[in-house]
Each structure stands twice: as C-alpha cells, then as structure tokens.
Amino acid sequence: MFSASTEAAEVVLKSGWFLENAFIIPIIPALAFVLIIFFGKKMPMKGSEFGILSMLAALVMSLGAAYQWIQRVNGVSDETYVKPIIRTWTWWQNDGVSLGIGQHIDGLSITILVVVAFISSLVQIYSTEYLHGDRRYTHFFASLTLFSAGMLNMVVAENMIQLILGWELMGLCSFMLIGHWWEEGANSRAALKAFFTTRTGDIGLLVGTSVLFFAANDWTQKTLGVSGFSIRGLSAWALSGDPSSAAITVGAIALFIACIGKSGQFPLHTWLPDAMAGPTPVSSLLHSSTMVVAGVFLVARLYPVFYEGMNVYGNSVNFIILIGGVTIVIAAVLAFVQTDIKKVLAYSTVSQLGYMMMGLGAGAWLPAVFHIFTHAFFKACLFLGAGSISHSASHHSFDMKKDMGGLRKFMPITFSTWIVSTLALCGVFPFSGFFSKDEIIDNVGYAGYNFFMIVGLFGAFLTAAYMTRATYLTFFGEPRGAAAGEHHDEEHGHDAHSSHDDHGHDDHGHDSHDAHAAHDSHDDHASHGPRESGLIITVPLILLATLALSSGFLNAPAFGEKWENLKKWVEPRAEVVSVTGIAKPAGAHGETRTAALKEAGSYDSPCGSKTPVGGVCYAPQLKHAPFKWWKAGLSMGIVFMGMILSWVLCVQLYTRKNKKLVGLTERNKLLGAGYSFLENKYYLDTLYEKIIVRSIAHPISRGAYWFNQNVLDGIVNGAGTSTRKTAGWVYRNVDQKLVDGAVNGAGTTAENAGGALQPVQSGKVNQYGALLFGAAAIGALVLVIINF
Amino acid sequence: MLLNQFLMLGAVLFCIGVYGVIVRKNAVLVLMSIELILNSVNINLLAFSLRNGSVDGHTFALYIIAVAAAEVGVGLAMVLLMYRNRRSVGLDDLSEMKG
Numbered sequence: 001m002f003s004a005s006t007e008a009a010e011v012v013l014k015s016g017w018f019l020e021n022a023f024i025i026p027i028i029p030a031l032a033f034v035l036i037i038f039f040g041k042k043m044p045m046k047g048s049e050f051g052i053l054s055m056l057a058a059l060v061m062s063l064g065a066a067y068q069w070i071q072r073v074n075g076v077s078d079e080t081y082v083k084p085i086i087r088t089w090t091w092w093q094n095d096g097v098s099l100g101i102g103q104h105i106d107g108l109s110i111t112i113l114v115v116v117a118f119i120s121s122l123v124q125i126y127s128t129e130y131l132h133g134d135r136r137y138t139h140f141f142a143s144l145t146l147f148s149a150g151m152l153n154m155v156v157a158e159n160m161i162q163l164i165l166g167w168e169l170m171g172l173c174s175f176m177l178i179g180h181w182w183e184e185g186a187n188s189r190a191a192l193k194a195f196f197t198t199r200t201g202d203i204g205l206l207v208g209t210s211v212l213f214f215a216a217n218d219w220t221q222k223t224l225g226v227s228g229f230s231i232r233g234l235s236a237w238a239l240s241g242d243p244s245s246a247a248i249t250v251g252a253i254a255l256f257i258a259c260i261g262k263s264g265q266f267p268l269h270t271w272l273p274d275a276m277a278g279p280t281p282v283s284s285l286l287h288s289s290t291m292v293v294a295g296v297f298l299v300a301r302l303y304p305v306f307y308e309g310m311n312v313y314g315n316s317v318n319f320i321i322l323i324g325g326v327t328i329v330i331a332a333v334l335a336f337v338q339t340d341i342k343k344v345l346a347y348s349t350v351s352q353l354g355y356m357m358m359g360l361g362a363g364a365w366l367p368a369v370f371h372i373f374t375h376a377f378f379k380a381c382l383f384l385g386a387g388s389i390s391h392s393a394s395h396h397s398f399d400m401k402k403d404m405g406g407l408r409k410f411m412p413i414t415f416s417t418w419i420v421s422t423l424a425l426c427g428v429f430p431f432s433g434f435f436s437k438d439e440i441i442d443n444v445g446y447a448g449y450n451f452f453m454i455v456g457l458f459g460a461f462l463t464a465a466y467m468t469r470a471t472y473l474t475f476f477g478e479p480r481g482a483a484a485g486e487h488h489d490e491e492h493g494h495d496a497h498s499s500h501d502d503h504g505h506d507d508h509g510h511d512s513h514d515a516h517a518a519h520d521s522h523d524d525h526a527s528h529g530p531r532e533s534g535l536i537i538t539v540p541l542i543l544l545a546t547l548a549l550s551s552g553f554l555n556a557p558a559f560g561e562k563w564e565n566l567k568k569w570v571e572p573r574a575e576v577v578s579v580t581g582i583a584k585p586a587g588a589h590g591e592t593r594t595a596a597l598k599e600a601g602s603y604d605s606p607c608g609s610k611t612p613v614g615g616v617c618y619a620p621q622l623k624h625a626p627f628k629w630w631k632a633g634l635s636m637g638i639v640f641m642g643m644i645l646s647w648v649l650c651v652q653l654y655t656r657k658n659k660k661l662v663g664l665t666e667r668n669k670l671l672g673a674g675y676s677f678l679e680n681k682y683y684l685d686t687l688y689e690k691i692i693v694r695s696i697a698h699p700i701s702r703g704a705y706w707f708n709q710n711v712l713d714g715i716v717n718g719a720g721t722s723t724r725k726t727a728g729w730v731y732r733n734v735d736q737k738l739v740d741g742a743v744n745g746a747g748t749t750a751e752n753a754g755g756a757l758q759p760v761q762s763g764k765v766n767q768y769g770a771l772l773f774g775a776a777a778i779g780a781l782v783l784v785i786i787n788f
Numbered sequence: 789m790l791l792n793q794f795l796m797l798g799a800v801l802f803c804i805g806v807y808g809v810i811v812r813k814n815a816v817l818v819l820m821s822i823e824l825i826l827n828s829v830n831i832n833l834l835a836f837s838l839r840n841g842s843v844d845g846h847t848f849a850l851y852i853i854a855v856a857a858a859e860v861g862v863g864l865a866m867v868l869l870m871y872r873n874r875r876s877v878g879l880d881d882l883s884e885m886k887g
Contacts, residue, residue, distance in 0.1 A: 094843050763883030765818070771809045 013710035014072045018064030019085045023103040025061050025113060026152035026166070029054040029120075033146040040138040045128070047138040051145040052069040052124045058152060059117035066110050070656040073107070073569050079619065081575035082106070086232060087159055102158035106232050108300055108369060112155045112293070115376045122540040126384055127281040129536035130391055131658040140180060147173035155297065155404075159229040162207045163298070167205065167262070170291050171198050177286070177568030178278040190277035197271035212305065215247035215453050223616065224579060231301060235618045236397030237578075239302035241611030252309025255298065256320060263295025263597035264350045265357060266327040270684050273334075273346040276398075280387030283342060288380035293372050296356045298662040300369050303360070307608060309621045312363045313447060321361030321444070325455045327354030332462035337678045338468065339401045341386045344470045348425065349379060350460060355440050358452060364443035366555070366571045367436055367620055373566075374432035378421035385418045388541065392533040400473040401654075403481035407474055410531055413538045415475050417545035422471055424548040426464040426639050429632065432552030438635055439557070439625070446625030457638055464642030470652040473683015531687065537666070557627040572619035579616055794835035815870065815877045826856045852880035865874045 032054030042048020084106035088214025091101040124144060131137055150173060179191030209229070216237040217228030223240070226233040238248060260266065264272035272292065276283055285405055286292060299306050299320065310318040333352035338344045340373050352375050359368035389404065390396050397403035424431035427438055437460065445453030523648040532538065555566035606612050608620025680686065760771070801824050808821025830849040838847020871877050 094838060094841065094846060095844060765879045765882065766810050766813070769818075773806050773810065 012069070012075075013083060015085060016064075016068035016071070018061055019068045019072070019105055020087070022061070022065050022085070022105045022156055023087065023108075024115070025058045025065075025117070026149050026156060028057050028058070028061075029145045029149035029152065033142055033149060036138060036142040036145060037119075040142065046141075048124065048128050048141045051141040053119065055117060055121040055124055055148060058148070059114070060122050062110065062113040062117045065105065069105070069107065069110050071567055076406075076566070077126045079573070079575065081573050081577050083577075084109075084232070086158060088226075088230075093773060098227065099161050099229065100159055100227065101162050103156045105156060106157040106572060108297075109155045111369060111373055111566075111570055112289075112297055113152060115373055116148060116151050116155065116289045119146075119376055119380050119544075120285060122543060123285045123380070123384070123615070124422065126284075126387070126537055126540045127279070129534060130281055130387055131279060136180065136469065140279070143173050143176040143180075145514050147177060147290060151294065152674065154294060154475065157231070159227065159231060160213070160234070161229050163231070164205060164209065167258075167294060167298075168202070169292060171195065171202065171262075172519065174198075174275070174286060174291050176556055177282040178275045180282065181277075187277040190271075190274040192705045194271040194275045197268050198261045201258045201268055204254040204257030208251045208256075208258065211247060211254060212251040215243055215251065219243075219482070232618065234302060235304040236616040238302075238308045239607055239612065239617040239620060243308065243786070248305060250309075252306050253319060255302065256310070256323075259295030259298055259357075261295070262298075263292050263353045263357065264327075265295070265323050265353065266427035267684060269331060269350045270688065272350055273343050276340065276342040276346050278639050280342065280383060280390065283346070284380045284387070285385060288347065288376040292349060292353055293376070296353060296360070296368065296372055299357070299360045300365060300372075303365055304608075304618070304620055306360070307363075307709040310361065311550075312361065312620075313608075313623070317362055317449065317452075321358050321449060321452055323357070324358030324361055325452045326353045327351065328358065328455060328459035328464070329354075332459055332466065333461075334678055335466040337675065339476060340398045341389070341400045341404070341470060342383070342398050344466060345379070345382050345386060345389055345398075348382075348463065348466070351463065352379070352425070352437075355437060355456065355459065358444060358456065359440035362447040362449050363620075363622055364440050364447070364625075365626070365708070366567055367439035367443055369570060370555050370566055371433075371436035372442060373554075374424065374436045374548070377544050377551055378424040378431075378433060378548035381417055381421040381541055381548055382425065382535070384541055384544065385421065388414045388533040388537050388604045391537065392531055397481070399481070400470060401480070404474045404479075405477045406479035408476065413532055414541060415543040417538075418471065419668040420545040421548045422467045424552075426643070427460055427635065428639060429558075429636060430549075430552065432548055432550070434632075435552035435556050435558070438632055439555075441635060442625045442627075442631055443623070447623060448754060457635060460635055461638045461642040464639040465646035468643045468646035468651055472647065473654065477654055535716055557624075558629070558632065567624070571622070574617060574619050574621035576615040577618055578614060737753070791835055791839050794831055798800075798831040798835070801825075801831065813849040813880055815867045815879055816864075817882050818879065819860060819867070823856060823860065826852055826859075 029051070032050040035050045036047040040050065043049060076082065084104055084788065086102065086104050087101040090098050124141065127140070127144065131140055134140060147170060150166045150169030152166070153169065154163050157163035157166060175191050175195040178194050179188045182188040182191065212234055213228040218233055219237050219240065219242045220226050220228050220230060220233030224230075224233050224236060228234070228237075237243060259513070261268045272287075275286060297601075306312065312318060312320075329356060330352050331347045335344045335347035337353070338347065347763045352371070355373050356368045356375075359365075359371065380402070386398065389411065390398050391409060393404070393407050420431065425434040427433040437456075441453055441456035441460070442455055460469035475511055553563065556563040557567075606621075607617030677683070760767075805824030805828060808824065809818055813820060830852055833845040833849045833852075835845075837843065837849075844878050845882045867877055870882070874881055
C-alpha cells in the first residue's frame, strides 16, 4: 500500500473520454456565442436555443467528467495523490518563450464546472420567459453564453494566461449584461462602475502573475519542465521551499487584490449591489456561480501560493482572513437598510463571499469550496425567486416596502422555494448551508482564530435576521402597492420609484428598470394582480430548491466519515509526488511514513510545513475540525435567535406600527446618524467618486490649466512680442524697400498656382487619403529604385 | 516557414484597407479600413519576428494593437459627435475645409 502511494507514477489511475476532453466544455458555449451573433435573429427562438443547448451540452460533459473523476479517485487508496488530468498545447512560441493553452482538471475544477453549467442552463431557460419580447433578446443570450464560456474557460485553465483570458471575458460580459438596458442612465453607470471597480483589482492579477512567473519560471522549467505560468508548476513551486518569501508574498497579495475586486470583498464591494441594475437572471448567474466566485476560485486554485505567501496557519492574522471577516459583517449590516429585495440578496452574497474568503484564509479549503457549491444553488434560487415575484406579482418592482407583502397566498411555489433557500442561506440543519457555513466557522475556530469564529457566528446571526426581515416584508403581512393588485400604469409606476429615491444618485434606476424593458409584452396582465409564475420560471426554482435542500449531504461530517464524500473526491491530497527533476533518496518518503505510522499511529505530511524530500507537493496538508454536535447546536441557537428577534421586530415595525419603534431613527439622533451612515453605504461611494477620483483628476486638470495659462501662454506671448518688434524693423528696412517688388511678382505666381491647385483642396477626406497613399506609393517606388 | 504567404496576406489586407479608406464614404467603415491597414502591418511584423526568432516583432505588434485601440476610441468618439451634430456619418458631409 505504501509503496504504491509513494510512486504515484506506478499507480494506474482511471481516466475516461470526458476527463481527457474536458477542454471542450468551454469551447461549446464559445461556439454557441458565435452562432447566436451570426444566426440568432433568424432562428425561431431568436438564438436562445443555441445558448440553452450549449449549456446543456456543457452540463452533460461536466457530469460525465465528474462521474469519471469519482471513478478515478475511488480506484486508488486514500494515500495516493490523484493526478489532475493536464493537457497542454502550444498557443504561442518564439525565442524560447512559449505560452500554452489546455486543461487542468481536478476535483476543484470539476466541482465548479458542474455548478456553472447547471446554473447557467437553468438561468438561460428561465430567461426565455423572463425576458420574453425584450428588444435585445438575442444579444442578451449571446452575452450570457459568452459569460458562461469565460467562467468555464477560467475553471479548466491550465495556466495563468488562460485563466486571465476567462477572467477578462467575464469582466467584459458582466459589463454588457449589467448595462443590458443602457438607455437608462443609472444602468449604464452601474455597468461602468462594475467594470472600473473590477479593473482596479485586475491590475493586481497582471502584477501578481508576472511576479510569480519571474520568480518561479527557472524552478518550474528545471524541475517539472513547465513554464512559470502553469498552475501545476506554481503550486509545486510554492511548496518547494524554493521561493523567497518576498516574491511569493508580493505575488500572493497582488493576486488577492484581484480577488477583492472580482469577488466583491471590502473595500471594493461597492460595484456588486449596483450590478443589480442588470436583468434578474443576470444577477442570479453573476451572484451564484460565475464572476464573483472567480476570485474565490482563484484563491482555491492557487492555494499553495496563498498558503505560503499569506502564511496560513501562522501565528498572526493574515490578509485574507482579515478581509473576509470585515466583509462578512459590513455587508450583512448593510442588508438591513435596503428596501430593494435584490439589494438585500446582493449584500448577502457579499457577506457569504466573505465567509468563503475567511475560510480560505484560515486553511479551511474544503469548507470554502463546498460553500461555493451550496451557495450557488440557494443564492441562484433566491434571485430567481425575486425575479419571479417581480415578474408576476409586483409588476416589475423590486421594492419590498412599497409593492410586496402577503405574497405567500398568491405564489405558493415561489414562496416555498424561497423559504427552503432562505433556511439554507441561514445555515439551518439539515439544509445545505448548514454543512458548508458551519464547517467554515468551525474550522476557523479550530485553526486558532477565535475572534474570527465569533465574527462568523455574528455574521450568521445577522444573516438570519436580515433574511427574516426580507421574507417578512415580501411574503407576510398585508399586500401593499402592486402586490395588492393596485393598478399601475407605466408613468405611475415609474414616478413612484423616482420619488422614493432619497438615498443616492444611482439607486432609482434599479427599481424600475425591469418595468421598462419587458413592459410592452406584459401589459396584458398588468391589472391581474399577483399570481404564480409559469412553469418555465417555477421549474428552475424547484430544481434549485431541491439542491439547496439536499446538496449539503455530499459532505456531511455530522453523520460520520462515510459521508465526507467531497473531502475524498475534491480535496487534493498532500502527498509528496516524485518527479524526475528531484533526486529521490532511496525509499525515503515511504519509510518515514511507515516509521511515523508505526510510532505514533498517525502520519503528518511534510507538505506545507517542511521542504518536501524526494519530490514535490501540490497541496499543503490541511487541518479538519472534528464535528461536534454542541457546536452545531450553538450556531443553530444563534441563527434561531436572529430569526425570532427579527420576526418580532418586523411584526412590531411593519404590521402593528408600534409607535415606540416607527420613526425611531428620526427621533433618536444617534440611531439616525447610524442609519444614514448605513444608508450611504459607509460613504465608500462618496469616498471613491468625490474624494479619490477628484483628488487625482482635479489637481491634474488644474495643473494642466496653470501650465497652459502661465507657461505656454507666456512663451506664446513672449514669442509674439519679440516677433512684433523684429517684424517692425524688418518691415521698415527690408520689406518696404527690397522685397516688395519681388513679392508682387511672387504673389501673382502664387495666385495662379493656388488657382490651379484649388481643386485638390476639395475638403473630401477620401481624396486626401488617396493623395496620401499615392504620395507614399511614389515614395516607396523611389526607395526601391534607389536601392537597386 | 510560410514567410511568403504571410507577407502576401499582409499585402492583400493592406490593399483592401487602402481601398476602403479611399472609396468608402462612411466614417465607421473608413475607421475599420484603417484597422485593416494596421493589422496588415502587424502580420508583417509577426512574420519577420518568427523568421528571425526574436520577440521584438511581437512586442511591436502588441504596441500597435494598444495604439490602435486608443485610435479607435478617439475615432469613434469623433464619429459619435459627428452623428450628434449632423445626424449622419457620411464623410462627404464634412467638406468645410474645401479651399
């Protein structure tokens, strides 16, 4: 058994067609994108069939790959390093430098592939109904498909360059999708904001990739024969003891800045809530499985680099856990002051991403990846549920206070899927969120970060409370506004939203955009009042809710080791793998393992803590907190406390209109200040737009103005004065006496010549171009002749 | 090495581009033709760079792509302004400079 584990090369690992050809998965939607762009408008379903079919094909291939990967893992013992399936082709090569493109398929990429393909398929199906009759229907599906292609490409990427390609594709497509209804100023502003904010972080991605390449390339070329961009090479290099701590720390921090931007971590989270300006299916896709998960995925993918660079399991608090912890709380608190149901969900996403980052920062790799997995299902379900409400019940409004309430009677399916997903999000046993979120909190505490464990528990309390508030406002109490069947005509609907807009310039568009876009085709049911949505909308909701309920059981340490399937299939094993580049002392690794096992009954892998001998490591040895029921009970208690407290407050505040509570923020100065602090989102937008952008842009423009006024004008004026003086002298002495005669003659000549050349100055640009090229051609001809 | 073929491709693209600049009346199409010219230059640079086995040509090509992006940005902004002021993007309407 041990000889088998030390010589990974000797172990025969199962493989299969789906695993070997997983690189095709991103190519399918990319091709579909081209088809939609060129033929979409002529197709009977306006191009959506290409998108849906491509996503379903990607889903089938991902599931096939998942099945074969599980076979591969199950075929070997628990101590064997399961090699990822790596294939590379040369993309670009010159002068000894070459870039590859290919696939790096392991448990992590397969997990995310399945999630992305599944959610994308459902979202596309849902969109056929939700965006029915939209004026840019075909383009919407084109961008949506390319968006998924970008994410899938990033997930299968073999090296950093390919990963950047997918990453940037997503940035571009998110810009197009958020600004889908760009006619409204707020929407295009939100799209620009999303683009620029993530771009700010993306600088880190380029810097980090370059730093790591130059630091690692020599080692990876020598040892593994791969370039310093390769993910496999970087992982092995990070754990090899070769990197200098400065290089790897700088590289890891730069990469993490990119993740802050993409995954909406504090302080670059401000774009995410604004991104709600896009159509709801986009929010659902963006917030569950693509785009925002990209940052978390990058950290999980290059985990050895972050592990070493950020000193995970070190004594001090590292950058990742700090950012994650801060994000959890600040985003969760903001969710309380939102009236837009989608914004509550957006802040909830930011907060959940904080959990994932915190988990990664504390060495809880598997719980964090598992949380990506479960979160994708219930968050997609919540967003699609919000879309279902606005589509069928609240007349395209997302305002919980004005246009919702009491909807549980009208929308039983949406209501029940919403409740399931909310319970999953809050982490109630046995819904999926419990298994992933509690594992993160538990492992953070187990790794010694007690403060951040309390932050996590506090976050769980806040999550339960704000989700209860949103649920109460939407589904309970008395129907209000559109939910009460109040008839809006279009102007009225729009005015109502503009007038309540009192918290910032960029808010009002979000509430009413859906009303505009899909309105033409929906006028027929404008006055019907709330009712349940059609099957195309409810079936995806039911599927997602089922998974939100059940996906947690894939990795449920609560029921014993047998249930920890994801740990077995996904977590890379911290084994020393022998490579040709490193001379292997005879039997060294196997013997230490055997000796350690004999002596202490346990074996600690050297990966991550010591320099590996006789091979390389691809993953650090991670700790796993043992599951304790009392801990689960404690966090359950906190969650229920949050729910009950919030419920009682909601009933008092929104239904009973308790005089002591209503208007408290107006009466109490301190509370009022806190409320407006939150309502202005900690003034971060003000800071970025008014202070940072102005303080950079204004001095530059002022300096340029000063330079223009004083220096350039001075030179020009001085030159002018001296020229005038000289000219006067020349005029008196030379011009009058000597030149006049000549000039008169020349003048006549020039006039004649000008008259002859006048037709050339036709004012026609094409003609100027033709003259330019003609002259250049003559010049080239002359050169050729001279060179003969 | 298919140097000749690459150079031929570059030359053909260049000629198409020049033809477009001279003949087309639509400002957007002229901008596109200019892109063709720039990219034909890129192809030449890449072909020679591959033949000489140096990355210089690639680097230059990347520069050209960046410059071309900036150029299109400015160009399209001009076209947009033109359209706002005159409701047309025809180059024939812009002949105030007629002597």
